[in-house]
Amino acid sequence: MKIWIDITNAPHVRFFKDIIQYFKDQGEDLIITGRKFGDIHKLMNLYGHDFISVGKHGVSLIDKLKRSTERVNELADLVSSEKIDVALSKHSIELPRVSFGLGIPSLYVLDNEHAEAANKLTLPLCDRIISPRILDVWKLLSYGLDPNKLIRYNGTSETIHFKSFKYNENIFEDMGLNLPLSKTILMRPEPSLASYLDAECTQSVLTPIVDVLKAYANILVLPRFKQQAKIFEGIENVTLLEPPVDTSSIIKKSDLVIGAGGTMNRESAILQTPVISCYPGATLSVDQFYIDKNLMFRSNNVNEVVNTALSMLISNNLPKPLKFDDLFQLIVDNVYDMKK
Incomplete structure (x- = not known):
């Protein structure tokens, strides 16, 4: 059996790594x-999977259109x-279009109902779509999705990231991090280059939060690109992490x-590390899944985020x-079933 997998975003590497290994085995x-x-x-390269590099990401709307074409x-x-x-893909714009054009059955993993442009370009073309049950079906239908092609499940796509996860309790020591304070906070800036978010690449909603919390905890920042890293350079008690790193162990080790x-x-919620979302866009249904379970707190108010963070740093919530x-x-079964 020959399977084509297209990977278009860094988190998708973790999503597919065990699936790739399974099919190889x-x-x-x-x-x-x-x-x-x-x-x-x-x-x-870190996971040792051979791949073919095809194309790149665009920044402006016209650039995105040209690069995708x-x-x-x-x-x-x-x-x-x-x-x-x-x-098989997860939010790839191009795989469903190429598969449809060439008559190749395609299985699509979906978890963002707000990515309007991407969903309109892909959902009508896919043969089967796997989606978290919490996503609004009516919104998906508005993009042209055929409900007969939809397969729903309880959870979010990040649950698959930990199938073969082995926690490294000594991750901070192994990375040689200098962490003078007793508590450590991991921070991840916004996806400024994403088509579904109107954000400025040279600014971050995390900046005023860092300015306060750096006095109470070591701050680890995992930027998405070089320009974003510059926002946090030279700040006391702030350490910039350079990928690739064992983010799962870092999340679990952080306070x-x-x-x-x-x-x-969402990975933090699954690992049950206290997590605050200050995502600047509309609340995603997959985030609401964990908010409803009291495994994630969400706010865009700086004072509320800071006060909640300080409270979480001293709490002892049980898993x-x-x-x-x-x-x-579910994915493996559907891939084999589509071959029949």
Whole structure:
């Protein structure tokens, strides 16, 4: 069986790493493509998975359109001569379009109902779509999704990130971090380059939060790109992390996570590290899933974030039992079923 997997964002590397390894172990023939964006290439090399680099990410709207169009052309040339049985992706813009055009069955993993442009370009073209149950189906239908193609599950896509996770309790020591204070906060800035968020690359909503909390805790910042890293350079008690790093162990070892994005916040909730979301866009349903379970606090008010952070740093909440559907098996089963 020949499977094509397209990876277009850094968190998707963690999402697919165990799926890729499983199909390899089963002797399946894989074609893995990944665009040049963020830390995709570094992470793929870290996990030891061979891949073909195709295209890159655009910044402005016109640039995004041109880069995506170029990438469709390149991917079409690459896969048209291959006898691919099933194509698999998570929020790839190009894979569903190429698969549809070439008559390749495609399985699409969806978890952002607010990515309007991406969803309109992809959902009507996919053969099957796997989505968290908490997502608003009516909103998805407005993008052209066929409800008969929708497969829903209890949980979020991040649950799959920890299938083979092994916690490194000595992660801070192994990284040689200088952490003079007793508490440590991991922070992740907003996805400023994403098409679904209107944000400024040279600013961050985390800046005023850092200005206060740096006196109470060591601050670890994991920026998304070099320009974003410059925002936090030279600040006392602030350490910039350079990918690739073992983010899962860092999250679990930290006393608190404050994130202006999404993936790392949800990973923190699953690992049950206290987490505050200050994502500057509309609340995502997948975030609301954990907010409803009291595993994530959300606010865009700086004073509220700071006060809640200080309270969380001294609390001793016990872990709560969590139950999710087996997303890994759901994906694997559907890939094989689509081959029939």
